[in-house]
Amino acid sequence: xxxxxxxxxxxxxxxxxxxxxxxxxxxxxxxxxxxxxxxxxxxxxxxxxxxxxxxxxxxxxxxxxxxxxxxxxxxxxxxxxxxxxxxxxxxxxxxxxxxxxxxxxxxxxxxxxxxxxxxxxxxxxxxxxxxxxxxxxxxxxxxxxxxxxxxxxxxxxxxxxxxxxxxxxxxxxxxxxxxxxxxxxxxxxxxxxxxxxxxxxxxxxxxxxxxxxxxxxxxxxxxxxxxxxxxxxxxxxxxxxxxxxxxxxxxxxxxxxxxxxxxxxxxxxxxxxxxxxxxxxxxxxxxxxxxxxxxxxxxxxxxxxxxxxxxxxxxxxxxxxxxxxxxxxxxxxxxxxxxxxxxxxxxxxxxxxxxxxxxxxxxxxxxxxxxxxxxxxxxxxxxxxxxxxx
Amino acid sequence: xxxxxxxxxxxxxxxxxxxxxxxxxxxxxxxxxxxxxxxxxxxxxxxxxxxxxxxxxxxxxxxxxxxxxxxxxxxxxxxxxxxxxxxxxxxxxxxxxxxxxxxxxxxxxxxxxxxxxxxxxxxxxxxxxxxxxxxxxxxxxxxxxxxxxxxxxxxxxxxxxxxxxxxxxxxxxxxxxxxxxxxxxxxxxxx
Ligand SMILES: NC(=O)c1ccc[n+]([C@@H]2O[C@H](COP(=O)([O-])OP(=O)(O)OC[C@H]3O[C@@H](n4cnc5c(N)ncnc54)[C@H](O)[C@@H]3O)[C@@H](O)[C@H]2O)c1
Ligand SMILES: [Zn+2]
Ligand SMILES: [Zn+2]
Numbered sequence: 154x155x156x157x158x159x160x161x162x163x164x165x166x167x168x169x170x171x172x173x174x175x176x177x178x179x180x181x182x183x184x185x186x187x188x189x190x191x192x193x194x195x196x197x198x199x200x201x202x203x204x205x206x207x208x209x210x211x212x213x214x215x216x217x218x219x220x221x222x223x224x225x226x227x228x229x230x231x232x233x234x235x236x237x238x239x240x241x242x243x244x245x246x247x248x249x250x251x252x253x254x255x256x257x258x259x260x261x262x263x264x265x266x267x268x269x270x271x272x273x274x275x276x277x278x279x280x281x282x283x284x285x286x287x288x289x290x291x292x293x294x295x296x297x298x299x300x301x302x303x304x305x306x307x308x309x310x311x312x313x314x315x316x317x318x319x320x321x322x323x324x325x326x327x328x329x330x331x332x333x334x335x336x337x338x339x340x341x342x343x344x345x346x347x348x349x350x351x352x353x354x355x356x357x358x359x360x361x362x363x364x365x366x367x368x369x370x371x372x373x374x375x376x377x378x379x380x381x382x383x384x385x386x387x388x389x390x391x392x393x394x395x396x397x398x399x400x401x402x403x404x405x406x407x408x409x410x411x412x413x414x415x416x417x418x419x420x421x422x423x424x425x426x427x428x429x430x431x432x433x434x435x436x437x438x439x440x441x442x443x444x445x446x447x448x449x450x451x452x453x454x455x456x457x458x459x460x461x462x463x464x465x466x467x468x469x470x471x472x473x474x475x476x477x478x479x480x481x482x483x484x485x486x487x488x489x490x491x492x493x494x495x496x497x498x499x500x501x502x503x504x505x506x507x508x509x510x511x512x513x514x515x516x517x518x519x520x521x522x523x524x525x526x527x528x529x530x531x532x533x534x535x536x537x538x539x540x541x542x543x
Numbered sequence: 544x545x546x547x548x549x550x551x552x553x554x555x556x557x558x559x560x561x562x563x564x565x566x567x568x569x570x571x572x573x574x575x576x577x578x579x580x581x582x583x584x585x586x587x588x589x590x591x592x593x594x595x596x597x598x599x600x601x602x603x604x605x606x607x608x609x610x611x612x613x614x615x616x617x618x619x620x621x622x623x624x625x626x627x628x629x630x631x632x633x634x635x636x637x638x639x640x641x642x643x644x645x646x647x648x649x650x651x652x653x654x655x656x657x658x659x660x661x662x663x664x665x666x667x668x669x670x671x672x673x674x675x676x677x678x679x680x681x682x683x684x685x686x687x688x689x690x691x692x693x694x695x696x697x698x699x700x701x702x703x704x705x706x707x708x709x710x711x712x713x714x715x716x717x718x719x720x721x722x723x724x725x726x727x728x729x730x731x732x733x734x
Contacts, residue, residue, distance in 0.1 A: 253709070336714040339701070357691045363701035379686040384696050456718040483714065497706065506702045511691035514684070535684030 155543065156294030157522045159209045162200040165523045170210065173290060173298035178225035181302030183236060187315040188292045189214040190522070190539045191240075191323055192349050192416070193282070193464055195530050201417055202466050204267075204283030213240035213280040214322040215292025216315060222302070229303040236306040238292060238299055239491035240323045242278035245304030256488035261301055262287045271467075276488065293522060295543045307495045310503075316510035317502055319540065320354070325498055325509045327462050327489040328354025328414070332362050334460035334485035335410035342366040342403050344452070345385070346445045347414035348376035350538045351462055353512050355412050356383040361506060364410075368402055370395055372420070375535040379512070399452050407454035416463030419444040443469040450476045461486035512538040519543045561671045565619045568626060568668060571661070572610030579603025590654060591647030592640050602636075605629060623669040630662040 158168040196202040216237040244260040258277035265275030281291015343359040348371035369380035372391040580603035583596040612622035692699040
């Protein structure tokens with residue numbers, strides 16, 4: 154089959170690879186009908202995130218049709234079922250899965266011992282996302298092997314196009330969880346850094362959850378325009394002071410809830426701290442660029458919440474923990490517990506409260522995938538979300 | 544390079560950081576040019592280049608012209624390359640002041656080091672600009688209609704207030720009053 158394969162920094166190719174087969178009785182194989190490129194994939198493309206090996210298949214936002222089911226998954230899935238595959242692989246039985254903390258499932262990461270070295274404990278296995286999280290083949294391919302398939306799927310009805318359902322795999326529940334983590338009150342201002350796909354979903358989620366005011370921050374004009382369409386007031390961080398504008402828009406109080414939908418590759422207009430990060434990163438003394446975290450901690454209203462769906466990989470420097478501690482801020486973060494939210498979100502899509510397909514700007518074939526990584530990363534051609542049709 | 548804004552889009556360049564650097568170099572050119580025209584004698588004295596005041600003032604005119612070119616043109620690339628050439632000329636001229644028994648050799652060395660530093664910036668800026676596509680960027684996509692709310696934002700705003708935030712995601716009860724404006728100013732402890 155054809156698949157998008159990682160070969161090194163900014164080197165992803167469309168290769169021919171062996172078709173996946175059932176390796177374990179809980180597996181299923183799906184024929185991929187749609188998949189997408191995620192901002193998290195860019196951390197691999199740019200090789201900010203360690204733990205990839207040449208030959209790894211990319212992709213963790215996948216949906217399709219079941220074409221083969223292992224013996225132990227037969228009760229839950231059958232050939233022909235239409236499924237969206239969450240990016241977190243879950244066993245459904247461990248202590249964390251039972252609590253709904255699916256992204257820290259204790260069983261599905263077959264390289265759990267490596268993760269435990271890096272993070273102190275294992276986290277869930279992820280599709281197409283480094284050997285730290287199991288080294289499982291991803292879904293930017295014609296077929297995908299789904300381990301623990303009896304638990305790791307979201308059944309979706311026929312009659313709704315792929316485009317409306319695909320993002321249940323990751324970005325919609327991620328934006329949703331980011332907003333839920335804020336425990337939004339009708340009086341809240343929610344400020345969201347980053348208007349990429351995750352930020353866009355967080356904006357819509359905050360509106361659905363009834364925030365008084367949503368403010369979105371980025372510097373790419375098309376993304377800011379899409380944020381505005383979703384009901385956000387926008388700030389272009391290249392042209393305005395983020396802190397000043399946020400204080401203006403909240404009568405000097407600061408936003409009650411702040412969401413970091415940017416993560417470790419944050420950009421900053423020539424501020425001292427951003428140059429400091431560049432130098433530290435170049436000299437390997439720091440792995441991530443926490444500019445957004447610093448801004449959030451500083452501007453957030455005392456007793457407020459910092460919600461962090463943006464991905465970080467390692468060590469961060471110069472975090473104003475004094476501000477966080479003395480202002481009594483709550484921090485909530487994590488990879489998304491996708492299956493915890495998807496029943497509810499599917500209902501909201503069916504109900505017409507939201508249609509997540511608004512974010513798709515490009516639809517391409519697998520062959521065009523490698524080029525689209527660059528277009529997406531460089532935000533060329535108004536690119537916000539790429540869907541691939543294998 | 545990585546992104547575009549309204550301003551760079553007009554210029555056909557996608558990278559504001561390099562754009563800003565180019566404008567910085569343009570302003571620097573003008574400032575240096577004014578200094579060279581205003582005080583050629585003081586400069587000549589400091590560098591042990593007496594008799595070359597005319598040349599220095601001439602270089603000042605060149606700097607100002609280049610600076611205006613950078614700031615006023617739609618595409619600063621050729622003008623930045625012009626700065627690189629000018630830097631070469633400056634360095635060559637300064638090198639002549641190192642010959643013979645110039646008592647101000649130390650100052651000349653400092654001046655050459657400074658020019659070399661700016662030259663490095665000029666070359667970096669010129670190369671980065673040259674790598675960019677000379678074609679103007681395509682017009683901006685219009686995403687103003689992409690709301691994501693099939694029934695309109697009024698219908699969707701607050702539509703999920705029926706959602707019950709799970710206990711492990713809730714703001715601690717004790718902190719709630721402080722983040723809500725209509726809460727009592729001094730929350731009473733319940734006793
Ligand atoms: N927690 C999860 O489970 C989960 C799931 C999916 C994605 N993510 C993460 O969410 C983040 C965003 O994903 P995406 O797909 O939207 O990526 P993206 O790269 O398309 O979007 C990031 C956006 O942030 C903007 N940005 C950069 N620096 C900024 C700054 N200083 N201030 C404000 N905005 C800034 C960029 O211009 C860009 O539009 C990534 O870190 C991704 O890995 C997390
Ligand atoms: Zn993702
Ligand atoms: Zn589990």
